[in-house]
Amino acid sequence: MTEPDTFRQGTVVKPYERLNAEQIELLDDASMKILEETGIWCYNMRAAELFAANGARVEDEPGAGAPCKRVYFPPAMVRKYIAMAPSKIVLGARDPQNRLLLDAEVPRVYFGSGSETNVWLETELEEFQSTSDPKRKLTAPRYTEKRGDALLLARAARLGEQLEHLDFFIRPVNVQDSDISEDDHDVNKFFACLNNITKHVQAGLTTQNSLNKVLKMAEIVAGGSEELRQNPVVSFITCVFKSPLQMVEDTTDKVFDIVEAGMPLVISSSPQGGSSAPIQEAGMVAQINAEILAGVMLTQLIKPGAPVLYGSVAVRARLDDLHDLYGCPEFNQYNNDTAQMARHYKIPCYSSSGVGNASTPGMQASFEKVFTHLYMGLTGAQYIHYSFGLLERTNTFCPLQALLDNEQVGLVKHCLRPPKVDAESIEEVRKMITKVMKSSHRLFTRHTRKATHAGEISEPYKFGAKEQQDGVIPRAVAELAKVEARPGKHLPAELQAKIRAEVPGIVDRLFTDK
Amino acid sequence: MEKQELLEKIAFNVVQGRIEAEDEGFDEGLEDQPAVTELVNQALDQGVSPSEILVDGLTDSMNVVGEKFEKGEYLIPDMLAAAEAVGAGMDILTPHLLKDGVESKGRFVIATVIGDLHDIGKNIVSIMIKGAGYDVIDLGVDVPADKIVAAVKEHNAPYLGLSALLTTTMRNMQEVIDKLKEEGLENTKVCIGGAPTSPEFASEIGADAHCADAFAAIDWLKAQQAA
Numbered sequence: 254m255t256e257p258d259t260f261r262q263g264t265v266v267k268p269y270e271r272l273n274a275e276q277i278e279l280l281d282d283a284s285m286k287i288l289e290e291t292g293i294w295c296y297n298m299r300a301a302e303l304f305a306a307n308g309a310r311v312e313d314e315p316g317a318g319a320p321c322k323r324v325y326f327p328p329a330m331v332r333k334y335i336a337m338a339p340s341k342i343v344l345g346a347r348d349p350q351n352r353l354l355l356d357a358e359v360p361r362v363y364f365g366s367g368s369e370t371n372v373w374l375e376t377e378l379e380e381f382q383s384t385s386d387p388k389r390k391l392t393a394p395r396y397t398e399k400r401g402d403a404l405l406l407a408r409a410a411r412l413g414e415q416l417e418h419l420d421f422f423i424r425p426v427n428v429q430d431s432d433i434s435e436d437d438h439d440v441n442k443f444f445a446c447l448n449n450i451t452k453h454v455q456a457g458l459t460t461q462n463s464l465n466k467v468l469k470m471a472e473i474v475a476g477g478s479e480e481l482r483q484n485p486v487v488s489f490i491t492c493v494f495k496s497p498l499q500m501v502e503d504t505t506d507k508v509f510d511i512v513e514a515g516m517p518l519v520i521s522s523s524p525q526g527g528s529s530a531p532i533q534e535a536g537m538v539a540q541i542n543a544e545i546l547a548g549v550m551l552t553q554l555i556k557p558g559a560p561v562l563y564g565s566v567a568v569r570a571r572l573d574d575l576h577d578l579y580g581c582p583e584f585n586q587y588n589n590d591t592a593q594m595a596r597h598y599k600i601p602c603y604s605s606s607g608v609g610n611a612s613t614p615g616m617q618a619s620f621e622k623v624f625t626h627l628y629m630g631l632t633g634a635q636y637i638h639y640s641f642g643l644l645e646r647t648n649t650f651c652p653l654q655a656l657l658d659n660e661q662v663g664l665v666k667h668c669l670r671p672p673k674v675d676a677e678s679i680e681e682v683r684k685m686i687t688k689v690m691k692s693s694h695r696l697f698t699r700h701t702r703k704a705t706h707a708g709e710i711s712e713p714y715k716f717g718a719k720e721q722q723d724g725v726i727p728r729a730v731a732e733l734a735k736v737e738a739r740p741g742k743h744l745p746a747e748l749q750a751k752i753r754a755e756v757p758g759i760v761d762r763l764f765t766d767k
Numbered sequence: 768m769e770k771q772e773l774l775e776k777i778a779f780n781v782v783q784g785r786i787e788a789e790d791e792g793f794d795e796g797l798e799d800q801p802a803v804t805e806l807v808n809q810a811l812d813q814g815v816s817p818s819e820i821l822v823d824g825l826t827d828s829m830n831v832v833g834e835k836f837e838k839g840e841y842l843i844p845d846m847l848a849a850a851e852a853v854g855a856g857m858d859i860l861t862p863h864l865l866k867d868g869v870e871s872k873g874r875f876v877i878a879t880v881i882g883d884l885h886d887i888g889k890n891i892v893s894i895m896i897k898g899a900g901y902d903v904i905d906l907g908v909d910v911p912a913d914k915i916v917a918a919v920k921e922h923n924a925p926y927l928g929l930s931a932l933l934t935t936t937m938r939n940m941q942e943v944i945d946k947l948k949e950e951g952l953e954n955t956k957v958c959i960g961g962a963p964t965s966p967e968f969a970s971e972i973g974a975d976a977h978c979a980d981a982f983a984a985i986d987w988l989k990a991q992q993a994a
Contacts, residue, residue: 694893696847696887698844698847702793702845703791705842
């Protein structure tokens with residue numbers, strides 16, 4: 254892989270590592286034993302045959318309710334194929350400055366959006382008057398739910414373009430338009446994104462047979478077939494495993510097609526600790542690691558050197574209703590461990606942060622989000638999704654929340670910057686101290702300017718207030734209106750025309766070339 | 768260099784907050800170019816009148832700095848750097864101005880009261896007021912009431928600023944104000960400041976004003992002069 258000359262700088266962190274070397278070995282060994290002794294339930298016959306042809310023991314699995322093979326992998330086979338996965342991957346973008354360089358051996362962290370929510374949450378401000386004191390008024394948000402659709406997805410992408418700390422865009426809104434068929438879902442989804450954002454675009458495939466149309470669109474955007482492989486402006490998420498340990502039929506088919514097309518993909522697994530995986534840290538990590546390694550192995554069996562991300566979305570169950578529980582210590586622990594496992598196998602890591610149970614912006618959402626934004630940033634996982642705008646777990650996308658998250662992620666990135674401590678900076682500050690101590694007032698204030706202008710000093714929380722009343726939401730509403738009023742960065746008219754002519758199924762309202 | 772160009776350069780360097788040639792400015796790439804200190808000395812050497820240097824070079828340019836601060840373009844460090852540059856220029860000019868019989872805007876004695884070692888706020892006020900063209904006598908920290916009153920008397924100062932950060936030391940301001948009256952210096956206008964102080968506390972102890980920050984102190988001084 255040729256390293257691009259320009260790419261988003263991300264934040265190179267010094268990772269916080271919960272696990273020591275011995276614990277990593279123990280977990281690795283546990284995953285290998287799971288794959289060797291328990292095996293996986295494989296519902297995709299093509300994959301089962303490929304595994305069998307390359308050293309796995311494959312047996313019929315009766316009673317699975319559908320055609321199913323039980324596949325047992327010798328550790329040597331697993332190690333041989335996961336070692337073929339590249340440690341460096343470039344994810345392309347319409348704007349070359351927005352490309353991403355994912356290097357498993359460099360903890361350069363990028364934050365992006367994620368999920369595919371059905372609900373869009375709009376925010377308006379309303380003024381309320383006290384019943385006991387007519388002079389006393391209060392401004393409060395009123396939230397309205399909308400059904401996610403293609404135009405709202407386009408709006409989310411336009412907003413994502415404006416959020417400086419959003420490094421990549423995973424479609425956060427589901428296309429549910431009544432006039433868009435399932436077969437046309439993917440082309441509308443990818444076009445709504447590509448026509449509104451110059452950053453990397455990633456999504457899952459709704460239908461396998463739409464891959465070629467999506468690739469055609471991406472080739473037009475990138476400037477050709479070879480150009481797309483060099484600058485993959487899109488990539489794909491595949492959830493091949495239904496936990497525990499079941500390789501599903503249809504998504505596995507998509508893996509074959511995406512890998513054969515030479516496009517980057519995420520092998521993602523999302524077991525829930527306490528239901529579809531052990532709630533205990535060691536059990537969760539051993540199982541999810543086994544699932545992801547089996548998926549990665551499949552990609553390398555299809556095509557050695559295929560660009561693949563180690564996709565870990567380990568969550569735990571609330572024990573009062575068995576919903577996913579984000580923004581809790583176990584979420585951080587599970588995902589810190591898997592980031593370490595990915596680093597151990599030298600595969601770039603796709604991880605998560607910024608999800609919570611709160612269903613509206615506010616204190617709960619901010620707590621749950623910063624709890625994981627900061628901690629997961631510290632893990633050094635290269636590609637952290639879910640980080641912008643999600644509410645009510647992964648069910649709602651709120652543009653106001655995305656703006657608030659952008660501010661939070663920005664401060665987290667600043668917090669995780671490498672220390673500027675070297676001979677030159679030490680000499681500079683020693684001179685400064687000497688100079689200030691000779692002055693009449695011994696104040697360093699004036700000497701903050703150079704660092705401030707160089708962007709080394711963080712800004713105070715943008716939506717904070719000095720007065721007693723919390724004004725975060727009203728300030729953010731005003732800022733969002735300004736941000737969303739900026740013009741979109743759409744594809745050139747001639748490219749839109751070419752897509753319109755060569756990629757059928759895209760609804761007219763998504764085009765902006767009129 | 769022509770007089771006008773020199774005065775403009777001094778004003779420019781005040782806005783940039785540059786005291787000496789080695790200082791960086793608000794804009795990049797100004798290091799090693801002559802700054803306020805060098806330029807004021809050069810202007811004096813060339814025979815430019817000290818009062819012209821003071822007004823056209825130093826104090827008028829602070830209005831530009833104030834506007835930039837109002838617009839959010841400048842932050843406190845930028846204001847302070849500019850005020851310090853004016854102060855450095857004034858240190859050079861003062862003996863020349865006295866020789867020419869030019870008065871400063873007024874003498875302002877300032878101190879952190881006895882028992883209190885905190886001086887960040889007091890220093891900022893001191894720098895800013897000096898930058899606004901006043902003659903500042905800064906007595907430092909932990910200053911006994913007697914010493915403060917003696918300084919007011921010695922310098923015949925019409926203005927006094929008292930600072931305290933501790934709730935335990937703010938009460939010592941009362942002693943200073945009482946001693947001023949005992950010495951017949953009740954015409955000296957006293958403003959107080961510091962985190963625990965308030966307008967209510969100021970009137971309780973008989974101070975003339977409470978100033979929340981350096982800007983309030985400058986506004987208060989301007990109002991006193993206009994009265």
